[in-house]
Amino acid sequence: MNTFSVSRLTLALAFGVTLTACSSTPPDQLPSTQTAPGTAARPVLSGNEAQNFVQTHYFASKDANAAPWNPSAIRLPAQPNFVVGPAGGQGVTHTTIQAAVDAAINKHTSERQYIAIQPGEYEGTVYVPAAPGSVTIYGLGEKAIDVKIGLAIDSEIDGTTWRRLVNPAGKYMPGKPAWYMFDSCQSKRSATVGVMCSAVFWSQNNGLQLQNLTIQNSLGDSVDAGNHQAVALRSDGDKVQLNKVNLLGRQNTFFVTNSSVDNTLRNDRQTRTLVTDSYVEGDVDLVAGRGAVVFDKTDFRVVNSRTQQEGYVFAPATLANVYYGFLAVNSTFTAAGDGVAQLGRSLDVDSATNGQVVIRDSMINEGFNMAKPWGAAAGSQRAFAGNTGSVDDKGNVTRDLNDASFNRMWEFNNRGVGSQVVAEPKK
Secondary structure, rough: OOOOOOOOHHHHHHHHHHHHHHOOHHHHHHHOOOOOOOOOEEEEEEHHOOOOOOOHHHHOOOOOOOOOOOOOOOOOOOOOEEOOOOOOOOOOOOOOHHHHHHHOOOOOOOOOOOEEEEEEEEOOEEEEOOOOEEEEEEEEOOOOHEEEEEEEEOOOOOOOHHHHHHHHOOOOOOOOOOOHHHHHHHHHOOOOOOHHHOOOOEEOOOOEEEEEEEEEEHHHHOOOHHHHHEEOEEEEEOEEEEEEEEEEEEEEEEEEEOOOOOOOOOOOOOOEEEOOOOEEEEOOOOOOOOOEEEEOOOEEEEEOOOOOOEEEEEOOOOOOOOOOOEEEEEEEEEEEEOOOEEEEEOOOOOOOOOOEEEEEEEEEOOOOOOOEEEEEOOOOOOOOOOOOOOOOOOEEEOOOOOOOOOOOOEEOEEOOOOOOOOOOOOO
């Protein structure tokens, strides 16, 4: 398998270094010019308001009597339960990642199972089913790009084409742990498989941990600028952690849902995810879906080689009665092109949706649209409306941060050229 002939990731990182090397004062070291309340196009939180948007609140439990999820750093064992690599290699137990996942689930244990992957390129999908125990999958290379998991899957292909692509040798069969996941997609009667079945790596495992690897939906620029959702990673589990993971794609690179085992979105299921020291690349709705996700020290990069005319980082489909969706902190937002990209838009799945996202303490480059950093909602085309509230003579801001009449997309203390608040024209 050749996941990338030339690593776009390597080129992007090199470009990022070039950007910071050209100025005596790097943009990420300049103080923020963002002040509350911002504008209707770019609402900015006050210091007091920003205290509501921290990891602890995003990871609070739906059960009022339960403590918030407080994830610790991923810890790896001296000896993994399973090792994936070339046949005959030292310590290798399986030659495919899916086979190792199946073996881990088939142990029927509540103890965490560890799957180590030797450097190499692994073509094909990986499905991690719901189970009593959690799974940790990690690369043994020096860098995340040393282990590449990839395939080109388009949401617009028909079911027969999808089955041949995803299951060419019958790795998903009745009786195997992930069969129910594959079967839920192959049984669809729609003309196309859709976004829910376009993932290269799909997990329903609570407590899943991924570390030091790359997942890519390599559909890339082989399709036009239309609706070609091509998910790299889809996660439906709660208490999921990603550390030093590269997610590469174009549309819907990282898709987070609260789906149950029947592969349908739920209004009563909580999913929480922590992403640290990672990289996410795409052009339309890089991170989309339901669930509470916190990104810490993550590099988001919008490319526009396919779309040319648009680009969005976040597309939250947060339910209106849920206060916390996506949070990015201490992160970097870079876009190619001249003001083509936007920070995000709500994904209006239905009338009960009002996407929630906060970007704070991060760096935003000049490739983003400063006049209109947030776009109209996907689906409904609801125009973006930021809540500026009211300001008293002491500068105190008063507003309901969950007012359903407005979007719930906010910024705080961001730096860089792309973070500048453009004054609204006088009426």
